[in-house]
Amino acid sequence: MKKDVESFHFLLHPRPVVLVCSVDKDGRPNVMACSWITPISEEPPLIALSLWRRGYTHQLIEAVKEFTVNIPSADLVKAVWIAGTRSGRRTDKFAITGLKTQPAKKVSAPIIEQCIGHLECKLVDYVKAGECNVYIAEVVAAYADEELLVNNVWNERANVLLHAGGKYFTTPQACFEVK
Amino acid sequence: MKKDVESFHFLLHPRPVVLVCSVDKDGRPNVMACSWITPISEEPPLIALSLWRRGYTHQLIEAVKEFTVNIPSADLVKAVWIAGTRSGRRTDKFAITGLKTQPAKKVSAPIIEQCIGHLECKLVDYVKAGECNVYIAEVVAAYADEELLVNNVWNERANVLLHAGGKYFTTPQACFEVK
Numbered sequence: 001m002k003k004d005v006e007s008f009h010f011l012l013h014p015r016p017v018v019l020v021c022s023v024d025k026d027g028r029p030n031v032m033a034c035s036w037i038t039p040i041s042e043e044p045p046l047i048a049l050s051l052w053r054r055g056y057t058h059q060l061i062e063a064v065k066e067f068t069v070n071i072p073s074a075d076l077v078k079a080v081w082i083a084g085t086r087s088g089r090r091t092d093k094f095a096i097t098g099l100k101t102q103p104a105k106k107v108s109a110p111i112i113e114q115c116i117g118h119l120e121c122k123l124v125d126y127v128k129a130g131e132c133n134v135y136i137a138e139v140v141a142a143y144a145d146e147e148l149l150v151n152n153v154w155n156e157r158a159n160v161l162l163h164a165g166g167k168y169f170t171t172p173q174a175c176f177e178v179k
Numbered sequence: 180m181k182k183d184v185e186s187f188h189f190l191l192h193p194r195p196v197v198l199v200c201s202v203d204k205d206g207r208p209n210v211m212a213c214s215w216i217t218p219i220s221e222e223p224p225l226i227a228l229s230l231w232r233r234g235y236t237h238q239l240i241e242a243v244k245e246f247t248v249n250i251p252s253a254d255l256v257k258a259v260w261i262a263g264t265r266s267g268r269r270t271d272k273f274a275i276t277g278l279k280t281q282p283a284k285k286v287s288a289p290i291i292e293q294c295i296g297h298l299e300c301k302l303v304d305y306v307k308a309g310e311c312n313v314y315i316a317e318v319v320a321a322y323a324d325e326e327l328l329v330n331n332v333w334n335e336r337a338n339v340l341l342h343a344g345g346k347y348f349t350t351p352q353a354c355f356e357v358k
Contacts, residue, residue: 001324002297007331008321009218011250011296012226014339014351016191038217039188040229041309047191048227048313050219071190081357117190118181127306129315130220134227136308142187145180152186153344160193162341165332168354172193175347178260 007165009036014162014170017080019070020049021101022060023109029101031093031112032057033084035163036132037069045139047121050132056088058133065123066107067137070115071144074161074171079114081167106140116158117144186344188215193341193349196259198249199228200280201239202288208280210272210291211236212263214342215311216248224318226300229311235267237312244302245286246316249294250323253340253350258293260346285319295337296323 005011015035023029037049047069051058061067072080079097086093094101101110104120111118121137128134148158153175162170184190194214202208216228226248230237240246251259258276265272273280280289283299290297300316307313327337332354341349 002322003325004322008224008318010331012218036217038215039191040313041311044309045187046308077357129225130223132220134219139187143181143183146182152189153347164354167356168332170351170354172349175343175349177346178256
């Protein structure tokens, strides 16, 4: 029996969670968790992500126009939860999560050292959408832990963290090939 | 050791696959598989999805401005693969997949009967992105199999189909709660 659901967005979960790392004009980094993100074009390489318009990351991305997208394994779930529920305006989220930054290759925002994959992004455009802004960005560098990829696809050991909704998370089973 | 990856988009997988159902002006439906989709706002309820600009679904969505997003379980993987790799311009994908349509509640495009969740969508805007168009749509109805949801989140039995990349798919493990 099908019933109406108010939380329509959870029907599009579980989704990979990412840690978005941004930086202010003085070089102070911030980190935020997000799963409302998707690739939107292969050539040029573009992604879209939706961020709450009153959040701090939103403000930094619009000021600096560069950020990184970092893919955490499930072992970082506590840090992800803190990054996603506290504001970097009032808190140094690196100090309370233990997440560490490293310089990126092509953008001013750093990457998160403990993550297994990284996309370096430059803002191209944005669109207002309700309480959020959707940022469209070009991926200027992309790299990942070599031993966690098979044919460019995450293997089981990558243990990619997926957000199911609310406080619930999960990880993928082993992949199977469609015949 | 981190290495550069060309298929940057697979770093944002595995992602829930959906079946996008559109309709032409004479009422003939088409179905397409897609995982480049994300919620972008809760209030109003908005989603964004990216579709190849030369595809048939793109043409129907721009003409009719309504479509449905249908969430398949993993048992539909063969139908998903066919829907995602054939064009509805030349093929009746319902005939070859066995997927069946049912009237939607609020839009002219039908829903897919065998799916476990449905979003009925009206086109609001679109943005060009490389070889694709990103469609922003309002969700005017959302409903799902009651027995597959716990606190609005898919339970294990939902067996949501996730696309890992290429011919590889997976499903989620049981959820855990972050403490």
